[in-house]
Amino acid sequence: MMDPPSSTPPQEGDDVSAIPHPTDLELARWADGADDSTSERVDGHLRTCQPCKVRAAQADGPLPTADASTIAGLAATSPQLSQQVQHAVTQRRGLEPAAGQLWRLSWRAQTILAVLVDAAPESGGWLVVPVTTDAEWADQYTLIIDEASSPAGAPLALWAALRTTVPTECLDRPLAELGLRKELETAYNAFLDDAPIPNVLPDTMTTGTPIISPADERWEYRETVSERISAMAAVAEELANPALAPDLMQVLEAQGVELADFARVLDLSTETAYDVVMGNAGLPADKIEPAAEVLGVPVDAIALEPRAEPAVLRLLARPDIRDELERRATPIGRPAATLWSEFETHMLKVAARETGVGGQRTERWEKILHAWLDAQG
Amino acid sequence: MSALDELRDSGRLGEHGARLLYDMVAAIGRFRRFPAPSGRRPWTADDVAEVAHAFLTHRRTPARLASIALEASDDSSLARLFNTAVLNYLRDEARASDRGHLITRMRDVLSRDPARFVRLEATQLGDVHWSLRHHQEEAPWTGDLSDLVFAAWQLTDLVPIRWVSADRRSPVADERSWQTLAEAVLNAAAAPVPERSLADVAEARFNHITRPTVVELTDLDYPLDEPDPTASADTVDADTDAIWPQLTERDRVIIAHHQANVRQLATVLGLGKSAAAEARNQCMARLRLFTAHLEDPDAVALTLADRAMYWLDRTTSMDSSSEQ
Numbered sequence: 001m002m003d004p005p006s007s008t009p010p011q012e013g014d015d016v017s018a019i020p021h022p023t024d025l026e027l028a029r030w031a032d033g034a035d036d037s038t039s040e041r042v043d044g045h046l047r048t049c050q051p052c053k054v055r056a057a058q059a060d061g062p063l064p065t066a067d068a069s070t071i072a073g074l075a076a077t078s079p080q081l082s083q084q085v086q087h088a089v090t091q092r093r094g095l096e097p098a099a100g101q102l103w104r105l106s107w108r109a110q111t112i113l114a115v116l117v118d119a120a121p122e123s124g125g126w127l128v129v130p131v132t133t134d135a136e137w138a139d140q141y142t143l144i145i146d147e148a149s150s151p152a153g154a155p156l157a158l159w160a161a162l163r164t165t166v167p168t169e170c171l172d173r174p175l176a177e178l179g180l181r182k183e184l185e186t187a188y189n190a191f192l193d194d195a196p197i198p199n200v201l202p203d204t205m206t207t208g209t210p211i212i213s214p215a216d217e218r219w220e221y222r223e224t225v226s227e228r229i230s231a232m233a234a235v236a237e238e239l240a241n242p243a244l245a246p247d248l249m250q251v252l253e254a255q256g257v258e259l260a261d262f263a264r265v266l267d268l269s270t271e272t273a274y275d276v277v278m279g280n281a282g283l284p285a286d287k288i289e290p291a292a293e294v295l296g297v298p299v300d301a302i303a304l305e306p307r308a309e310p311a312v313l314r315l316l317a318r319p320d321i322r323d324e325l326e327r328r329a330t331p332i333g334r335p336a337a338t339l340w341s342e343f344e345t346h347m348l349k350v351a352a353r354e355t356g357v358g359g360q361r362t363e364r365w366e367k368i369l370h371a372w373l374d375a376q377g
Numbered sequence: 378m379s380a381l382d383e384l385r386d387s388g389r390l391g392e393h394g395a396r397l398l399y400d401m402v403a404a405i406g407r408f409r410r411f412p413a414p415s416g417r418r419p420w421t422a423d424d425v426a427e428v429a430h431a432f433l434t435h436r437r438t439p440a441r442l443a444s445i446a447l448e449a450s451d452d453s454s455l456a457r458l459f460n461t462a463v464l465n466y467l468r469d470e471a472r473a474s475d476r477g478h479l480i481t482r483m484r485d486v487l488s489r490d491p492a493r494f495v496r497l498e499a500t501q502l503g504d505v506h507w508s509l510r511h512h513q514e515e516a517p518w519t520g521d522l523s524d525l526v527f528a529a530w531q532l533t534d535l536v537p538i539r540w541v542s543a544d545r546r547s548p549v550a551d552e553r554s555w556q557t558l559a560e561a562v563l564n565a566a567a568a569p570v571p572e573r574s575l576a577d578v579a580e581a582r583f584n585h586i587t588r589p590t591v592v593e594l595t596d597l598d599y600p601l602d603e604p605d606p607t608a609s610a611d612t613v614d615a616d617t618d619a620i621w622p623q624l625t626e627r628d629r630v631i632i633a634h635h636q637a638n639v640r641q642l643a644t645v646l647g648l649g650k651s652a653a654a655e656a657r658n659q660c661m662a663r664l665r666l667f668t669a670h671l672e673d674p675d676a677v678a679l680t681l682a683d684r685a686m687y688w689l690d691r692t693t694s695m696d697s698s699s700e701q
Contacts, residue, residue: 021647023460024404025397049647050630053693055408061419063403070426071395077430078390079439081446086388089446106450109457113448133444134589140523153443154590172450209523209581212530214662215537217584220594223655274640342658 020109021045021052031059082153088175095174097126099181102152105232106172112228114166115158115178117185125167125236129184130159130229137221138208141191143183149204151176157208159225160187166232167239257294265294328373343373381455384446390433397456401463402429411467432466437590441466444590458591465588468596479585480576482548486555494559497569508569509560518568522577528565529558529582534669537583538623549583558582595627595656613673617680620667624681631660633685 022030022042030042046053081089097103101116105128114128135144135155143158150156158180183201190197197207211218252262263273266287325343329336383391390398406413406420406428413424432438441462449455487494487507495513497506506517535554550558562578563570580586588596624632627646634645643653664681668674 020457023401023457024408024464025401025456025460027408028400028404045647048644050634050645050689050693051627052647054626054630054689057692058410059407060410061407063400063407064420064422064425066396066399066422066426070422071392071399074395074399074426074429074433075390075392077433078395079433079442081384081388081439081443083388085443085446086385090385104448104450106454109451109453111448111450111454111458132589132592133440133447134592136586137589137592147440152447154440175447209526210530212527213533214659215584215666216530216581217586217594220659221589221592223652224592224594227649227652342654 021049024055027052027056028059028063031056032062084151084176085153088152089173097168097171097174100177100179101174102131102156102176102178103128103174104172105166105170105229107170107232107235110228110231111172112225112232113156113175114229114232115180115184116171117163117181120165123165123167123236125165126171127163127165128229128232129163130225132157132159132225134221135208137218139218139222140207140210141187141197142208143180143187143201144206144208145178146204146206151178158184158187159222159229160184161191162222162226162229163188164229164233165236166229167236169239170232170235252295262291262294266291325373379452381449381452384442384449384455390442395429397459398432398463399425399429401456401459402432405460405464405467409464409467411471428467432463435466437587438466441590448591461591461593464593465590469588476576476580479549479579479583480572483555483559483572483576483579486552487559489552490556493556494563495569505572506569507559507563507572507575509563512563512566512568515568518566518570518574520566522574525562525565525570525574525578526581528561529578532557532561532582533666535582536667536670549579549585555579595625613676613680616668616671616673616677617684620664620677620681621684623667624663624685627656628660628663629685629688631657632664632682633689635682 022038022045026038026042029036030039030046046056095101097116097119099116099118103114103116105112105114113131113133115131116126116128118127120127133152133154133156135146135157138144138157138159139161141159141161143160145156145158147153147155152175156178158178163184183205186200187197187207201207208218211222213219252259259273260270263270266273268287322340325340326336329339378386378391378393380391380393380397383389383394403420403425405411406425413420414427415421415424417424445455445458445462449458484496488496493510495508495510497508497513499505508515535550535558537550537554538548549555558579559575562575588594630645631642634642637645639650639654639657642657643650646653646656648656664678668677671677
């Protein structure tokens with residue numbers, strides 16, 4: 001086994017989110033001493049990611065190896081893809097994107113299925129609804145196509161409420177024609193109105209049941225789908241700011257500039273400097289040129305606006321909102337500060353997803369706030 | 378030719394795909410501590426082949442393979458999707474949460490309180506129904522299942538039992554929670570409810586739904602056996618002991634870092650900041666659920682935090698010590 005992961009405590013500023021967790025097989029090869037770029041990546045990841053360190057610590061024994069007859073036996077047992085699926089993954093490349101098509105989206109090793117709802121000419125992208133193949137995990141605004149009617153060989157769950165705009169560059173391959181634009185609009189409007197979907201869906205289509213508690217595992221599932229489609233929406237920012245593609249933290253490291261020095265030169269707090277480097281905050285106008293000079297990057301790369309929707313930030317700053325939250329905290333026995341922190345996280349997360357590229361719906365923020373407060377009890 | 382090329386060209390796993398599956402099963406058995414079919418550790422070549430074969434012949438695997446084929450854009454994403462599909466398959470098998478067991482447990486618990494719950498045999502209503510005593514004369518319920526699921530989720534103090542074990546099935550929830558759930562649901566129906574519908578509601582409320590195909594969620598696996606550093610007959614410790622096995626490894630890491638800010642937490646979890654904040658919110662929601670009915674929830678939470686720090690330190694340093 002190679003050297004164990006370092007026990008160095010994580011440093012503020014270490015960004016491991018861009019490095020996906022290794023698969024168990026990658027971890028096994030690392031543990032068995034493979035000397036390749038994947039193992040180098042795993043080694044770097046394990047320096048900070050504690051769930052993966054725990055996983056690595058649980059290893060026992062080397063991998064057993066299979067003989068040729070075992071492998072041949074497994075291959076002979078493999079199920080056969082339906083002709084529809086095989087056709088989808090081999091024949092449809094080159095088709096022009098059009099509303100109602102099911103596509104695979106792909107960017108930097110991340111993939112997700114999505115149905116195209118509409119072109120978004122102002123951003124050069126597509127309004128899409130994420131799609132998964134787990135009908136049991138759907139919520140009340142998710143349209144379910146059963147396996148028999150699905151063109152994908154598996155049930156499809158169309159997460160209408162999680163729609164967002166993604167750049168065309170994420171569209172990897174068209175897979176099937178679904179149509180359903182009207183049904184998706186109906187479901188989305190019901191979500192906006194916080195009302196049930198009207199009974200206009202075809203017989204082959206159902207929806208899930210409401211998710212009303214974070215204790216429902218479907219909550220985590222929905223958040224995971226939301227994260228994955230948001231990651232595709234965020235590609236637009238990366239494309240618009242190519243200098244950001246290598247994280248500014250990496251630029252800082254490449255230049256040998258410590259975060260603390262960067263902050264001192266610009267007369268910023270370390271925390272603000274961190275937010276700037278991570279792309280979470282914009283710089284004051286008078287700091288942009290000196291920062292670009294210190295980092296050795298174009299001025300445009302660091303003159304970013306904060307990601308959050310301004311209407312959300314205004315809402316978060318309103319004293320009456322904070323007062324209301326404090327009033328609600330006491331009866332449910334929650335510290336106001338904790339509730340506020342959870343609320344901020346929730347709002348900014350929703351904002352990031354909702355706004356994506358060019359899709360502001362500012363009238364909804366206060367409604368989302370009250371729905372969230374009500375859900376706390 | 379790669380595993381993905383084989384899958385696309387022939388519509389099935391070829392030699393490379395089968396080898397990838399075999400190696401993936403072996404790696405998951407090694408790192409996630411699922412019990413081997415032979416009952417021995419580490420997994421043997423026969424154990425791996427048996428599980429890989431069972432995965433391929435499982436009734437849901439054609440749908441899993443379809444999902445993988447549709448989503449995989451290259452060999453790297455294929456391996457990642459396979460990893461999740463196999464992991465979720467093994468979690469499903471390990472949870473032993475089949476519907477028959479859930480219904481048996483429900484019958485057992487409700488039968489213990491005949492003053493409240495009445496079982497109406499199939500001969501009366503064409504199917505086995507359950508009712509509250511004062512609703513048993515009503516016409517059978519025929520409403521929308523989502524109304525009953527909604528009523529079930531209004532209950533905030535149910536305590537699911539999430540532990541996994543190689544030789545025992547989870548009782549799903551404690552007796553009080555089962556009875557509270559049944560009473561609320563049967564009250565919402567105000568009529569006798571088919572047993573299968575009541576089981577549907579319980580499955581939804583206690584998260585006993587089948588694992589996803591290729592989406593990975595945090596879940597209970599088989600953590601290292603660890604000695605309890607604070608074992609005693611004290612109530613707080615007993616409550617802590619009851620909750621500890623129900624926490625996922627990620628929950629434990631989060632609790633061990635309960636004083637970290639979101640940025641630090643994101644780093645130790647290997648997640649983006651918003652995902653880390655969401656993970657913490659969910660962990661805290663679960664912790665509140667597990668501790669809300671206890672005599673001294675704050676003391677239990679603090680003891681859990683101490684234990685999580687001890688566990689994390691011990692688990693990760695074991696790796697170092699084993700190298701020396």
